[in-house]
Amino acid sequence: MxxxxxxxxxxxxxxxxxxxxxxxxxxxxxxxxxxxxxxxxxxxxxxxxxxxxxxxxxxxxxxxxxxxxxxxxxxxxxxxxxRTDRVTRLDLTQDPRDGLTTLHAGALIDAVEDEAGALRGVTGASAHLRGEDHPRLDLTVDLSDRADVAEIRAQLEELVIPHLRQAADAPDLAVDIVLRPGKGRSTRRDLT
Known part of the structure; x- marks a missing residue:
């Protein structure tokens, strides 16, 4: 919702x-x-x-x-x-004649949260994958008071998101990142 x-x-x-x-x-x-x-x-x-x-x-x-x-x-x-638009599995099948390949969204989300949460200055991260036909990842990253927002955003864009797209075999996977530095402020960046 x-x-x-x-x-x-x-x-x-x-x-x-x-x-x-x-x-x-x-x-x-x-x-x-x-x-x-x-x-x-x-x-x-x-x-x-x-x-x-x-x-x-x-x-x-x-x-x-x-x-x-x-x-x-x-x-x-x-x-x-x-009703929810959350995705539980991603179908990675290229050719149905070769078999079926699916990726559990929970595993992908856990990996993204762990990788984002391990960045210096990040106090917490949560992710949700939604949209059956056109999946989209919502990533919320909580930052410490002294975190370098620009550096963390660059690391998310250059490391975490490419790893996500590679693991999901979806180079065009849309990602919405919400950075929450300290308390009460929010910076939203849409990567399509």
Whole structure:
């Protein structure tokens, strides 16, 4: 998932959670007599709405249809959260008549993370391979406060990325590198 989608999910879930919490607290305070005993003893639905529900045959089917639409939208959202574009294996087969050659993405990612993490000034590295048809590697490198950003970027471009492309037998493999020097700052470089 992209950062934009993750942020939208967090925002929507936070707003929905706050709205449900507010409704629950309001209902609890109302039922305990926080707004007076008359309101605490009154029915949940006003008399007009109760009569409408009892007198019209279409009321409850419309309510059921609305609930079904909400449930289907929720299911669609849940299934979208489970979908991912992460790659688990790369097919390195040149000619299918010669057999099948696959490379586990986890091994490739571990090698990239280890090689990038071993550079002087790097405090951590994480990589993710995504995209089935056109694979792309996302590499995030955390740097120490005193790291030489230009030197580390050059080493990534001249050593780590060529090793990755050679191992994956993909000279055109796109790589997105995010350098995070210290805390709070970010430098993004797109190598295509």
């Amino acid at each position: 992209s950062t934009r989608v993750d942020g939208a999910n967090r925002a929507v879930l936070t707003l929905l959670g706050l709205a449900l919490l507010a409704a629950g607290v309001l209902g609890l305070v109302l039922s305990l007599g926080g707004f007076g005993t008359d309101l605490a003893a009154s029915p949940v639905l006003p008399d007009q709405l109760s009569r409408l529900a009892a007198d019209t045959s279409w009321f409850w089917p419309v309510v059921a249809a609305a609930c079904l639409v909400i449930a289907l939208l929720g299911l669609r959202w849940l299934l979208a959260q489970l």
